[in-house]
Amino acid sequence: DIQLTQSPSTLSASVGDRVSIxxxxxxxxxxxxxWYQQKPGTAPRLLIYRASTLxxxxxxxxxxxxxxxxxxxxxxxxxPEDFANYYCHQYHSYPVTFGQGTRVETK
Amino acid sequence: xxxxxxxxAEVKKPGASVKVSCRASGYAFVNHYISWVRQTPGQGLExxxxxxxSGGPPTYxxxxxxxxxxTRDTSADTVDMEVSSLRIDDTALYYCARVRFxxxxxxxxxxxxxxxxxxxxxx
Numbered sequence: 001d002i003q004l005t006q007s008p009s010t011l012s013a014s015v016g017d018r019v020s021i022x023x024x025x026x027x028x029x030x031x032x033x034x035w036y037q038q039k040p041g042t043a044p045r046l047l048i049y050r051a052s053t054l055x056x057x058x059x060x061x062x063x064x065x066x067x068x069x070x071x072x073x074x075x076x077x078x079x080p081e082d083f084a085n086y087y088c089h090q091y092h093s094y095p096v097t098f099g100q101g102t103r104v105e106t107k
Numbered sequence: 108x109x110x111x112x113x114x115x116a117e118v119k120k121p122g123a124s125v126k127v128s129c130r131a132s133g134y135a136f137v138n139h140y141i142s143w144v145r146q147t148p149g150q151g152l153e154x155x156x157x158x159x160x161s162g163g164p165p166t167y168x169x170x171x172x173x174x175x176x177x178t179r180d181t182s183a184d185t186v187d188m189e190v191s192s193l194r195i196d197d198t199a200l201y202y203c204a205r206v207r208f209x210x211x212x213x214x215x216x217x218x219x220x221x222x223x224x225x226x227x228x229x230x
Contacts, residue, residue: 094213
């Protein structure tokens with residue numbers, strides 16, 4: 001199985017900060033990576049797919065990038081509604097897998 | 108708008124079975140695969156299975172082979188998942204999810220999720 005390692009596990013930030021979350025894949029996944037946001041008590045929401053394609057309706061402050069097997073989700077200017085958990089997800093090969101998650105909390 | 112509505116919370120004893128239902132609306136049900144993912148505090152998000160509502164056998168994650176049965180009803184736009192031989196560590200929030208595109212059993216994108224069904228396994 002492909003392992004996804006997210007870092008950090010918890011990120012403390014303030015409104016307006018630029019924040020980045022990393023996700024490292026254990027092997028090449030050819031850009032087949034998505035990012036989801038999950039707020040307490042709600043289901044995950046698709047933010048980005050194919051490593052860098054923004055899902056319709058998602059604010060442009062969210063962006064995704066990649067370098068080899070390293071993927072990054074960046075929020076350019078953190079908004080109050082962005083405090084949540086974030087998960088990366090590879091859909092390159094069976095079985096699909098998820099990262100362990102990053103919690104973005106208020107500093 | 109796309110909606111996936113799941114059945115309510117369940118409490119089961121170890122060794123029992125549980126069936127979770129997922130009803131889709133807001134899109135052509137037969138045109139999109141349905142996948143199941145569960146979430147636990149310890150394991151995080153864990154993919155379980157995927158099925159084509161139009162037909163064909165489901166695909167299961169290796170750790171769930173033999174313990175999951177999936178059924179579909181295209182007249183009701185519903186997919187059910189039954190998990191048997193429940194263990195304490197099967198306590199989780201179970202999500203059904205719509206697949207936007209499907210290229211293979213390990214190459215598909217989930218774009219919409221149900222609200223989740225909490226299954227508690229306790230003696």
